[in-house]
Amino acid sequence: ADKVTLQLKWVAQAQFAGYFVAKDKGFYEEAGLDVEIKPGGPDIAPEQVIAGGGADVIVDWMGGALAAREKGVGLVNIAQPYKKAGMELVCPADGPIKTEADFKGHTLGVWFYGNEYPFFAWMNKLGLSTEGGADGVTVLKQSFDVQPLIQKQADCISVMTYNEYWQLIDAGYKPEDLIVFNYSEMGNDLLEDGLYAMEDKLKDPAFAETMVKFVKASMKGWEYAIANPDEAAGIVMDNGGQDENHQKRMMGEVAKLIGEPDAKLIPEAYERTAKALLDQKIITKQPEGAWTSEITDKM
Amino acid sequence: MSAIRPNWQALAALVATLYALTALPFTATMGPALSLAVAALLAAGAILSMLRAARPIETTILAIASFGAAAMLLAGLTGAFGTANAGYFASLAAAWLLGWRLVTVLSGDGSHGDKGSSLVAIAVPALFGIWVLILWECIVRGAGVPFVLLPPPSAIGLRIAGSLPILAADFRQTVLKAVLFGYVVGSLAGFLVAILADRFRFLANGLLPIGNMVSALPMIGIAPIMVIWFGFDWQSKAAVVVVMTFFPMLVNTLAGLAASGDMERDLMRTYGAGHWQVLVKLRLQAAMPFIFNALKINSTLALIGAIVAEFFGTPIVGMGFRISTEVGRMNLDMVWAEIALAAIVGSLFYGGLALLERAVTFWHPSYRR
Amino acid sequence: MQVGRFVHDRLLPIGTILLVIVLAWYVAAYAMNAPFQRDTDRRAGVTPTSSEFLVKTMSQPKPTMPAPHQVVENLWKNTLTVKPWSKRSLVYHAWITLSATLSGFAMGTALGVLIAIGIVHIPALDRSFLPWIIASQTIPILAIAPMIIVLLSAIGITGLLPKALISTYLSFFPVAVGMVKGLRSPDVLHLDLMRTYSANKVQTLWKLRIPASVPFFFTSMKVAIAASLIGAIVGELPTGAVAGIGSKLLAGSYYSQTIDIFAALIAGSIVAILLVTLVDLAGRFVNARMGARQP
């Protein structure tokens, strides 16, 4: 069987259920693949791992992938299971912020590490300085939990629809206690979890063929996971996930972002993402060949 | 006496150079002529340096050969990313060996009469550093290591030059606020607790095991907690530094307080000196080498601690913040620029402490040879 | 007599200090959890009596500051009610971390001693190396740990060794610095004595410098083993939080599971205590063997 190493962008959780299911249910094996899934974490930059040869394919957000591409890591998007972004900014309803107009002079929690681009694009659009002061917003580099809101260190924080949002609910907030700014709904979203491989390796037809098999089997995994969320959550737990109830809920939310499982990248979403990155000078030139439909076309 | 004075560095350099001759040219853009010139320079340097010449002449030969070859090898990399062959690296090794020989000759043999000028005292570590940079640059660019894994020093240097205001702001946030405060408070607390524990055995017996425990608390674990407790600004980083620096000072001070001689202690007893007088006039003095040991270790721990703590919640300024976010943006040159800043600050801090130590513990045998 | 001393010199003082800490901890738990509890109650529209409120602050599932009994309960659950080799057991994770710590510590100590010996004897090293060793220590380990792990895994080194190497990196420094001082600490008179025997460097090292450096050695090792543990834990983070105390801390922090974090911290600390105590005992033993005056 062909060996494939997949590097995830984050720890084992239902966010990546499709891959875990494909492995556990033997979909990869059926396709003649021997897949190793490496969990990630805040200290792991999948772009670095793949550049160092530690992975064949990675799950990444497009912002990070395009930035790395400009730095010489020839990442190419080969599939885009996630159609919508799950990131949003939430503020307590009893706090000072009710609408975009209230941001001025307040503190907002933002995830960095390559996840800050949508936020800055948005603030750019609103014309708000991010340097603090009465006329701008103060940005707090947020830890990967919801403490800043609970501790009232920030007036709003970043959450994922499928994860931290529910931590807030668990912490006793009711949905009506929260005001939500969803990037997808505002049209400020950048593409999230896609699959990326190295350009030079893709030139090898054998590798491309392996990737076709891999993406196909992965999408089968996603289909199965969406159809059987509870079982999928169980599989995630077997692979090191934490808190089974939480994973079940996450599976449900993730399904909403994926929609009808289909690995194809929507070119308009790509153009919008690239433009937002260019506007903020995260990347300096229009990327060329950063995605390909070759793999998905062959499925 | 023969006219030749062989040494292993020059001989090894010669062997490496010979090997390099079998693999001309060295890189895609380096013609055979230039490659040959490098090899010739290295061979000449290696042989000439072994002649029984006066030291200034020997050092000049070594400097010209090693740095001349290094310069040509560097020049040979333009437009040749990742194309260096084995001959290239063999020549690089030869140049480095001659550089090493140069350092050895400059440092002397450490005999009594050979104290060396202050110029040498600066030149030797500087040479070492320059060679680290040359090797790094040549290996990264010659072997084609991806930028996102390890950028070459030239790129880092450019980035430093172009980002001075950002670096200054980060320095202010991390060093001037978190590190200094945490270092002073943590070291002072460790010191005072050691004094108290020394006075009250009960406290020592109870506190030390618990002190051990706190000290080994991995900062990664306490950093998020400190952010929860002290807010996301520098105070929480300072708190991490306090916790990290506390224990080395406690342990070292206690060991130092036990280091005074029995006879000296008896002497103070005959004066009917109280605990605090013995402490101030005898035991603290004798403890100074240990205390400085802790201060030195803490100076590096404090910097690491503050930077790492900024990986958690922080305002969007600070060395740790920059490192963690720029890694995510694949701006590895910026990451290394911050690391270089940390290294410079840390070394200066440490150097200052070493000078102070020399002034305070001038009487210690280690300074009397 | 032995038992009496143990009770008097160990149990009693440690017990007292622990008691003070636990009490302060409860007070802090109340103070820190109260605001959130008030918010929750307000949102839920309930007004508990003060004793109900007190109980609630001590039993939040994700408290700002977990109460001691919550942590103890968690520790109990994760050590004694599960098989020690199961992935849910803290004993298992502690063991993973301990093995990386010990190998890193052993390598770090050896490296530190070697470097110190080199520095004391080779002027070129003294001059050129020390400044760079110091500089190396100012590099924030968490920043380069991921790079080390990636680089090493790129050349096929995974598992225990990368973590142990990070431990080594953190632990060799205190040993090197302490030992340089220690190896230079012998009396001038004693060095002169060895000179009159025209003892060579190895003999002077072995018979004079090393015995004279013993107090420095053990003091440094105590700091180094603590640093090793930190290194091992930090090294566990960029491997995707698979196993070890570090992974427990990380996983806890993703989900704000403060109780888990504290339990993992305490597990780490217990490991630390054991290690430092071990070094301390070894130090006492060697000291006694070397004829030190008993106080």
Place this chain on the structure above:
Amino acid sequence: MNPVISAQNLDLTFTTNDGPVHALSDITLDIDKGEFVSLIGPSGCGKTTLLRVIADLEQPTGGSISVNGMTPEQARIHRAYGYVFQQAALFPWRTIADNIALPLEVMGIAAAERATRVRDNMALVDLMGFENKFPWQLSGGMQQRASIARALSVQPDMLLMDEPFGALDEIVRDHLNSQLLKLWAKTQKTVVFVTHSIPEAVYLSTRIVVMSPRPGRIHSIIDCNLGADRPLDIRETPEFLAIAHQVREGLREGHSYEG
């Protein structure tokens, strides 16, 4: 007169890694105010140990002792004595002058007074010009003299001196012997003095305690009534030589081998 130092059946055993060492056995001795008592005896017989017991630096394992009617500990805390150690025990981080000032600082004596006393005592031991040197820059004998100056600067009523002049040449020794005698005659100090020089013991003392070793016992106590005024050439008088002979005999009897 009430004895200043009164020891009854003192006994002291050190426990060491390989068995006990019986250092003092059944020592009974009274020393009156103003007496000058020398302890003499073979090397290792317990002279230093006895002095340390008086100074409360060692606890006897048997018997009882009082100093100025107090326990040795109380006496020490009342700063009843000045002590000169067998080794100089100077602090390496202090200059010679500062070393001599050390006990005065501990006792809280004003800076001006301190400076005077340091100067006077440095002159007494002929160390002028070495005020600002550090101990390792002095010869062995000079270090010893500095430590004598340090003890004298305290101006205690009682002096405990452990071979203070061991490292000094004859001339300096003679000089310091007569200085010490003058000081003693003038200030009526009580002095307990360890020495291994028989002439020195006879020249200085009112009584000489001869000790014998393993375990350290008092072999004999020899009175030495040469009067308060003792010029250096008293050492050639027959009385002097007779006492010296007596001490030498006592010493020899207590010794494990013959010279």
Place this chain on the structure above:
Amino acid sequence: MNPVISAQNLDLTFTTNDGPVHALSDITLDIDKGEFVSLIGPSGCGKTTLLRVIADLEQPTGGSISVNGMTPEQARIHRAYGYVFQQAALFPWRTIADNIALPLEVMGIAAAERATRVRDNMALVDLMGFENKFPWQLSGGMQQRASIARALSVQPDMLLMDEPFGALDEIVRDHLNSQLLKLWAKTQKTVVFVTHSIPEAVYLSTRIVVMSPRPGRIHSIIDCNLGADRPLDIRETPEFLAIAHQVREGLREGHSYEG
């Protein structure tokens, strides 16, 4: 005979934090093989320093010196001498027996031979029974004796001894003096011996070098031809007393004050 030690116009100045100290000035001295030369002089006159120069522990700032026809450094490397320091300088972490074995270990002498030599020399200085004690468990004089045993165990051709018997009582001193003399007569060692005791110097030496201080110079060199066989009671003979008187006068002249 070729001199074993030959010093020409030796000069040594220490630089200290407050100015230079002129320790040796214009020392010219030849010592032949088999001689027993004593250095005597006031405390701080440079005796130790001169001995250290011979032993290559101090570098002269002027003049020249050869030992066994070599530089002092070469001589030291050839282990030409045994040295007894003014302080005992025992390693605190070694037992007494191990301390005495130290130079033998360094010189790579086999364990069995080492054990014999340690035993013999411990007996010589009367330290049997203290093999397994640590230095702080010994009296000052016992430590000094251990350090003498350590130097003798090397069995060197040349002995450099810096006040070796300073801390010993008269009986032990006499005993060790005659032992040393016997050893010297039997083995034809060259001995350079620092002392501050005039009778000791006269009793032991073939020549006595009297030094005077600041800067340390040679005041006079006194021959001392009492023959190889010297019973202890030679010290009462007129020749002996005459030489002693001569030394005392020399000493006094070099001294800065009168006793």
